[in-house]
Amino acid sequence: MSRVLLFAPLLGACSGIQPMPPDQPCREAGYAIAARTFACTEDAELANARYERFEADYVCVPIDLNEAPENPANFPEDDYFHCAYAIDGLSCEEVLRRGEDLDAWLRASNACPYVVQRRDGEAYWESDAGSDTGGAP
Amino acid sequence: MTAAWLLLSTFAWAQNQGGFIYGTPGTRNDCEGNAPIAGTAGYRNARAAITTNSQVFSAATFAERELFPLLAQAAQADTDGRFAVSLYEQAATFGVTDVPTVETSYPFGSCPQEYRLAMRPLDLGAGAFGFAGRLGRLGYFYSSSVAFSATGFGGSYTRAMMSASYMIYLPAAVMLAPLNWDEDFGVSTISSDFIAGASYNGALGSVYAGYVSGRGGYLHFGEDRLGGFASALADRGLDERPAYLSAGFKGVQTPVGRTALYGRKLPITAPPGYAEQPTVDEDGNDTTAVLPIEAEPPRVPLRTVHLQQYDLFGRLDVLAAVSWSPEPIVHEAMLGLHSPGFGEAEAGWSLRVGTAALPDMYYYGVEGGNYVSARAEFYGRMDDDDGGGSTRLEGSILYNDAEQLSLYPYARGALSANIRVAGRY
Numbered sequence: 001m002s003r004v005l006l007f008a009p010l011l012g013a014c015s016g017i018q019p020m021p022p023d024q025p026c027r028e029a030g031y032a033i034a035a036r037t038f039a040c041t042e043d044a045e046l047a048n049a050r051y052e053r054f055e056a057d058y059v060c061v062p063i064d065l066n067e068a069p070e071n072p073a074n075f076p077e078d079d080y081f082h083c084a085y086a087i088d089g090l091s092c093e094e095v096l097r098r099g100e101d102l103d104a105w106l107r108a109s110n111a112c113p114y115v116v117q118r119r120d121g122e123a124y125w126e127s128d129a130g131s132d133t134g135g136a137p
Numbered sequence: 138m139t140a141a142w143l144l145l146s147t148f149a150w151a152q153n154q155g156g157f158i159y160g161t162p163g164t165r166n167d168c169e170g171n172a173p174i175a176g177t178a179g180y181r182n183a184r185a186a187i188t189t190n191s192q193v194f195s196a197a198t199f200a201e202r203e204l205f206p207l208l209a210q211a212a213q214a215d216t217d218g219r220f221a222v223s224l225y226e227q228a229a230t231f232g233v234t235d236v237p238t239v240e241t242s243y244p245f246g247s248c249p250q251e252y253r254l255a256m257r258p259l260d261l262g263a264g265a266f267g268f269a270g271r272l273g274r275l276g277y278f279y280s281s282s283v284a285f286s287a288t289g290f291g292g293s294y295t296r297a298m299m300s301a302s303y304m305i306y307l308p309a310a311v312m313l314a315p316l317n318w319d320e321d322f323g324v325s326t327i328s329s330d331f332i333a334g335a336s337y338n339g340a341l342g343s344v345y346a347g348y349v350s351g352r353g354g355y356l357h358f359g360e361d362r363l364g365g366f367a368s369a370l371a372d373r374g375l376d377e378r379p380a381y382l383s384a385g386f387k388g389v390q391t392p393v394g395r396t397a398l399y400g401r402k403l404p405i406t407a408p409p410g411y412a413e414q415p416t417v418d419e420d421g422n423d424t425t426a427v428l429p430i431e432a433e434p435p436r437v438p439l440r441t442v443h444l445q446q447y448d449l450f451g452r453l454d455v456l457a458a459v460s461w462s463p464e465p466i467v468h469e470a471m472l473g474l475h476s477p478g479f480g481e482a483e484a485g486w487s488l489r490v491g492t493a494a495l496p497d498m499y500y501y502g503v504e505g506g507n508y509v510s511a512r513a514e515f516y517g518r519m520d521d522d523d524g525g526g527s528t529r530l531e532g533s534i535l536y537n538d539a540e541q542l543s544l545y546p547y548a549r550g551a552l553s554a555n556i557r558v559a560g561r562y
Contacts, residue, residue, distance in 0.1 A: 015258070015293050016165055016166075016258070016290065016291045016292045016293050016295070016296050017165055017168060017238075017252055017255040017256065017257045017258070017291050018235075018255060018256045019251045019252060019254070019255060019256075020237060020254040020255055020256055021256075024237060024254075024256070027502070028176065028177045028178060028237070028502075030499070031177070031178040031499060031500065031501075031502040032176060032177075032178075032410075034499040034500040035178065035181060035407070035408045035410065035500040035501075036410050037500070038407040038408070038435075038500040039407040039408060039409055039410060039430075039431055039434050039435065039500075042407065042435040042437065044405075044407075044437055044498070044500065047499065047500045048496075048497050048498070048499050048500070051499035051500075052499075065250075065251065065253070065254055081174050081176060081177065081237070082176075084176040084177055085174075085175060085176030085411075086176070087176070088175070088176040088177075088181075088410045088411055088412070089176070089410055089411065089412030089413070089430065090410065091430065092430075092431075
């Protein structure tokens with residue numbers, strides 16, 4: 001983990017809006033896993049550990065910003081952000097059931113494979129017979 | 138014929154400018170039809186920052202942080218036991234978090250394509266006013282406040298100018314705060330409240346008891362001579378544990394200057410999840426909305442101990458803070474320089490530079506690390522000729538300051554500006 005002294009964010013405080021990084025929807029899925037873990041277990045260390053596993057075991061698929069959906073406010077399931085949105089909306093019962101199975105977390109939405117893939121190339125949605133939303137896109 | 142030619146020329150000009158009369162070219166300043174994206178860390182952080190801002194700059198906290206100490210100072214200068222103080226404060230924090238947004242006005246707006254999906258900084262603002270006085274042992278106090286938030290305008294200059302303009306009419310909003318005209322839309326919100334109560338000044342110190350609009354009771358004890366204090370705010374009802382606790386001494390004169398030693402517990406709140414929740418209003422209309430799953434998400438306390446030594450050699454300040462929960466890290470280490478007689482002279486300045494450290498917080502979408510921290514302060518004071526009163530103006534600019542990071546732990550690179558005007562009568 002890089003530990004750096006940050007002067008650069010001063011630009012962030014004073015600048016206006018910035019284009020979204022192409023891997024933002026993917027990282028949001030990892031952040032959502034950490035956030036729901038913290039909210040449902042009250043364990044901040046476990047939340048961080050799950051995000052670090054997400055970074056280690058999965059790779060982000062950069063999105064094409066020119067192909068953003070027309071009306072993401074409605075959160076259609078093929079929306080890039082539906083993955084994070086669906087994870088963020090998991091109840092604590094669903095969170096505890098998924099536990100350390102990050103594949104199961106990412107099966108919360110059919111949109112997850114659009115933005116995040118397993119680093120080993122395995123398809124995390126194919127082996128799931130009892131997922132919340134079903135098969136691959 | 139001439140009119141037709143002019144009309145054709147106008148369309149030709151529009152074609153050259155943007156090809157479509159409703160799609161005239163623009164800059165990022167024109168990306169004003171944006172919507173925050175729920176489910177993202179930036180959205181959760183924004184909602185948390187809005188809550189914190191309204192708590193920190195609530196009327197009760199303002200009274201404890203600024204009004205009561207001012208009253209205690211006035212008590213030391215008073216001779217007949219009848220005196221009053223008043224105070225006005227404005228604060229702004231720029232870039233407390235970046236909110237992922239989508240430009241929903243496309244393709245009929247002038248927002249450039251590269252900003253259609255964007256990271257938009259959230260700015261917080263607040264204003265508070267209060268007065269307090271004593272008539273012998275008994276006293277009174279009142280304060281009102283307004284806190285608000287908005288995602289910044291697209292361009293840097295537009296954002297700065299718009300921020301400056303809304304600060305101009307903020308005092309009027311603060312005066313009208315008791316009307317409770319709250320609004321809460323996504324990440325653009327405004328909240329207002331007030332506190333009113335009575336105080337008793339005894340031999341050991343002062344007790345303040347009051348009522349906070351819409352939140353409940355408030356009790357504070359202040360020890361005036363040594364600066365000792367203890368307070369509790371029952372923001373979830375009097376039967377629950379207080380969200381904020383602090384105790385210690387904030388200003389004991391020692392042979393090497395002025396020393397402060399105190400402990401503090403600040404809550405780090407777990408970000409609640411957000412999901413679409415179907416609701417129906419009284420008239421049977423569908424009011425389905427994206428709402429928090431947990432109404433009261435769990436809190437993990439950030440416990441810190443602060444040792445602060447001011448006025449070393451008359452000019453230097455050394456400040457350190459250590460947190461031992463959730464993990465032992467150096468929370469703050471700062472070295473400061475100030476003008477001679479800072480705090481006592483009629484005018485002065487102070488500049489501190491150091492580091493602030495926070496752990497990884499992926500649940501907030503941020504990495505931990507050491508952050509450059511800076512704090513600049515200034516003040517000026519005018520005393521009445523007869524010595525019966527005084528007016529004081531002071532301001533500060535904070536960058537990655539430990540106080541900011543404790544309140545907004547996801548804020549990296551946030552810049553805060555604060556100005557206060559205080560009067561003693």
